[in-house]
Amino acid sequence: MSFRRSFCFYVAVLLFLLTPAAQAEPFLKIELNEDLTFDLEVPDGGRLHALQAGFLRAGTVIPATRYEQLAVRTLEQGRRIELCWTSSTLPTMGIAFDVAANETTFSSWVEAGDTGINGLVPFLTERGTSKSMPDLFEAAERVYLNGYQSWAFSGWVALDREKARFDDPLRYQAWGNNNRHLSLDSHLSWWMFGVAGVGGKNPLFFGALSAQRWKTSFVSVYTKGSLRRLAVLNGSHGEPLQFGRVTSERLHLAWNSAATIDRYAQRLRPALALGETASYSGWNSWNSVATNVDEALVLANTRTLAGPLAGLGLKAVYIDDGWSKSWGDWLPNGKFPSGMDGLAASISAAGFTPGLWIAPFVVDRSSDVARQHPEWLLKDGKGNPIPYDMAPQLAALPASRYLLDVTVPEVRVFVTETFRRLWSWGYRIFKVDFLIGAAYEGVRSRPVTAIEAYREGLAAIREGLPEEAKIIACGAPLVPTVGWSQAMRIGPDIHHPSLPLLWSYLANAGRSTANLAPFHQRVFQNDPDTVLIRKPLSEDQARASLAFLALSGGIFVLGDDLTVLDEARLALLTESWVEKVRSYPGRLVALDRNHQVGKKVYNTFFQPILDRGRYSGVQPELWLRGDGDQRLLGVFNWGPRQRALTVPLDNLVEGCSATEILPVTGEGCVVEQNALVCHQRPSSAFLCELRCKKSSR
Template sequence: MTTPHHHWTLDVHPSELRVLTNGYQSWSEAELRPLTETQTRASLEWMIDQGQDPAFPPSGEAGVWRSHSLLALIRPGGGGWVGAQLDAAHTFAHWEVRAAGEQVLVTCTLEGPDVAVAWEETSNVIGTVERLSAQLGQSMHARTPAPLRVWCSWYSYYRSVTLDNMLDNARLAKQHGLPFDVFQLDDGFQADLGDWTEPSEQFGGHAKDLPAELRKLGFRAGLWLAPFLVGPNSKLFAAHPDWLLKNRSGTPLLFGHNWGGQYAALDTTHPEVLVWLRELAATCRAWGYDYLKVDFLYAASHPGVRHDPSVSRAEAYRRGIQALREGLGDDGFLLGCGAPLSASIGVMDAMRTGPDVAPYWDDEARRMLLGDGSVPCSRNALHTALSRWYQQTWYQPDPDVMIARRERSLLSDDERGALLGMLDVIGGLRASSDPVEMLDEAGLSLLRQSLEISTPDRPLTLTESHGGAVTHFSRGTFNLQETPADRVQPHSYRPNPT
C-alpha cells in the first residue's frame, strides 16, 4: 500500500553535498556521509531482516542513499535541504536521494495512508532538523518522562542470568550507594520466545519472584520481553499458528537469525493477538514490573501476509505497541528496542537509538566484509546514536549501557571515555550492565560519572565528520576513525574547554 511519490530535482552538483540519513529501526545505521559515496547494504538476508528494512533496504549503488522518516542534505556552508514526514502513526516514509549527473534527485514514497511531508531549503540544516523533528514529536504527543538509571543483566550474564545474579548485584549496588532506579532482568528467564510466563531451567526461580525482593532493597523492577517474537519450538507456536505472520503459501513466516536460528512473528492485525499482548503486559505488571523493555519490535512490521491485509505495516506495528501500553498502564515505563523509530512516538517512553554496545570497539569483519552496520559493538553504537541527536523530542533516548569494567572487556581507556562522552551528549537514560563485584574504585568512579543525568547536546556542524557520523558537538568532539584527527585520538572523545 503506497501513495504516489513526492519528488524534487535540485540543481546542485552531488559532490557538494553530504547526506544525513536515519535508519529504519533502532539498530539500523544512521550516518553523515558524502553523497557520492555508497550506502552499505548487508550481504545476508537475515542481516537485512534484523538490521535494515526488508521492504526498503539500501540499494548498494554509489550516490544513492535511503533514509526513513527524515533526510537532510548539507552544503559546505551548513545550509541545504531537510525532508521529514509530519505524522508517522500509520505510515512509513521512504526517502531516497540520488546523484544524477549535475543534479540531485530526491523522492519520498509513503507506505500507508497519505500524510503531510515537509521539504524545506534552509540556511541552517541543524536547526531545521531539530524544528521538524520537534514538530513531529508534538503532533504525535511524544512521551518524554524523566530519564531513569538502569542496571540490566544482559551485557554480563547474557542468557545465563539467574535470579541470584540479579539479587547479588542489587545488594552490592545498595551497599556502594549506586544511584540506580531500576534493576532490569533481561533475556534468559523464560522457557522460550512466546512462553514468557514459564521459567527457563537455568534461571533458578521465576521472574515473578524478583520484584518484591528488589523493592526491599529500594529498586524498581524492570523486565525484558521480545513480545512479538515466537520461537518455532515454543508452546505458543504449536497452539496458535493462526496468530502468526504468514508467507505467501500461508504457513508461518520464519526470518532473522538469533537464539540459534529463525523465529516467527505475531500478526498484530489479529484481534486475538492484541488481547494476548494486553494480557501479557498486564501479567508482568501484576508480578510487580512497572518498567518493560520490549525488544525486536520490528517483527510486527516485517513484510508478510496478515490477517487483515488492508492494514499498513506501520499501523500493524502501532496496534501491537498500543496493546502493550494498554496492558502495562499509562503510568508504566515502556522502553523500545529494535523498533521502527518514528512510528513509536507517543507510545514509548524511551527508545534505543543505536545498536547494542559491546565490551569491544568493533566487529570489523562483519561490518566491513558483510556490510552489517547494526552488529553489536561500541563503535556502531556511537556512530548511529550520535547521528540521531535530534530524536530526544520523540522519546527519552537510550544510547545503551556504559561499560566501566576492565575485566571481561577489551575496551581501552579512550574507548570507555568515548562511551561516557556519548552518554553525556545524547542525554536520556543511563544504564550499566557491569557485575558490581568486578568494579574497583576507578571502575566505580567511572560508573558513577556515567549515571549523572545530562541535558542533550547539539552538533556544532554537519559539514565535518571524524568517521561517517555526527561527531562535532558543542561539548566535545568524537573520533571514530583509526587515525588521529583534529588533535583527537582514534576511538576517543575530547571534551571542549569549559
C-alpha cells in the same frame, strides 16, 4: 493544451505563497510547467525543478506527467496551496502545501477507485533543465540517511563523484522487513532525508510527521555526484488500498536555517509525557551475560548498586533476555527460584524499580505458542509462516523464529494478557524489543497495511498496562512509535555478547547518539545503550565510553557485571565528574555533525568486526551541552591513531568573546590564544567546562 491547463499555467507563473502578514518576501514560490510538473523556489535557497506527485500501482510509480490536466488554488491568505491532477483514465490525484517561514508541511491524496493502487508518492522530482537558478539537487554534495529501525545507521554520506548509480525508484518496492532494506545502500533512507551542497550550504531536510498507514521511504538516484531523482514513497508491496480518497502521511520540508534535524524533532514532538530521564537509569544484564542471566546475578548486581555505587543515584534494575522459557512463552524458566514476582519484590525492597525485557511479536519456532497456534503466525503468499531474520545474509538459514499476526483477535488478547501479567509481577519499566516484528509485510487475517498492524500491536500492549507504565522501545521503526513509548533506542548495539568487547562497536554507537540527540526529551528519552568500561577496553577507551554516554544526556544504564569489575574500573564510575556530567543542564549538540560526512554508510553490525576493534567510521567529534553562560565540551578521538585538533573557543558560549576552561576529565588538550589545542591519544576523550571570563574591572 486544454483551457483549464493553460489558465493554470499562466496564472501560477506569478503565484506566491505569502506569510500571514503578506510580507514583501515570499516564503515559497511555485511555478507550473507545461508537462504538468511544478518548480519550487525558496528564498536564497535555490530551486527544485520538475516536482510532481504520483501513486504506486503494483510497485510501479504512476507520475503526474501521465495526467491530462492540472488545476491549482490558494487558501488561507496564501498560506495553503492545493494542486489537483485529473485524467479520463487515471484516478484524481492532488497535493497540498501548508507554508510557514523556511518550512512547509505537505501531503498528497488519490481517489483510490483502482484496487491495484498500493501506495502514494507525495513527492517526486527529476533534475530539471538549465533555468535561471541552479537546481538544489544538481549542486548536492551530501545526503542525510536514516535506517528503518532504531539499530540502524543515521548520518551524512557524501555523494560519490566517481561512481554512477542507476537505481530506479519508479520500480522500487518499499518493503522494510527488518534488515532487508536498512540504509546500507546510499540511495535509500527511512522516515527522514537531508540534502546539502558543498560545506552544508543550501540544505533541505525532509521528515515524516505521521505513520498512520504506511512506512515512509526516500529513494534517490544520482550519477557522478549529482542527485538526479528523489522519490518519497508511502506504500508497501502487496497492500492494496481501499476505495475512496486516501491521503499520504504528513511530511515536513524545511530549507536554509530551518533545514535541520532539530527543527524536524520539534515538529514531531508527541503529546505523551516522557518523564524524567534519571528515572530510567540503572543496570541491565544483557551486555555482560546475555541469556545466561539468573536470579543470583541480578541480586548481586543490585547489591552493588545499593552499596559501592549508591552515590550514582541509579533507579532501575533491568532483567534482559534469558528469563523466559522461550520467546513466546513468557513464563520464568528454572534460573529464577523465587519466581519473577519474587525477584521484582527483592529489587523493589532494595530501593530500585524493576525493569523487564520482552519481544512480544517474535516467537521461537519450538515455543508452545507457535506449535499450538499456527493460525496466529504471519504468513507469506503461499501460506507459510514468515521467519524473523536477524540479517538478510542469514535469510537462507532454517528459520528459528516466526512472527505473530496481530490482526488475529486472539493474538491481541494474548499480548494484552502477557503485559497485564508482567505488571502484576511487579515490573514497572519494560524494554520492549524487536518491535519491527509487528511491522513486516505479509498476509494477515484482515487486509491492513504493515504499519496499521503495527499500531494495533502497540495498542494491545498499552491495553495491558496502566498509564504510569514506562516503555523503552527497541528495534522499532522510528515515526510509528512516536507517542507510544516514552523512551527509544536510538542506535546500534554497543556490544554483541557473542563477540569480544570491541571499541569499534562502542564508537559506532556514538554516531547515532550524537546525530539523533535533537530527539532527546522532545520526541523520546533517548536510549544510547549501556555504559561498558570493563577490560579488554583500555583505560582511555573506558573513560571515553563513560564520557560520551554521560555527556549524551540520555538514559544512563550500566552494562557490565559489576560484581567482577576490578577495583580501578569500579572506582572510575564513582569519580565526581561522572555525576556532574550526567546531571548537567541542557541538550547535547554535536557541533560538527553537519561536517562529519562519511564516504559510505557504515554497516552497524559487520563493519565493527572488520575493523578488528579499531574504528574506521566518521562521526561527530565535538559535543557541546549546557545553557546560559556555561557549557560542557567533549572532544572525542574515535579513531585508532593519535590526532591533532584545534577548537576555536569564540562563541561556543553565547555572547562570550573570551572563555575560561575548567578540565573535567581526560588529557591531551590545552588552551592557546582562545583556542583549545588537542593532541589526543587514540580512542580517547577530553571533557572540559567552558565559562565566560569575568571582567577584572
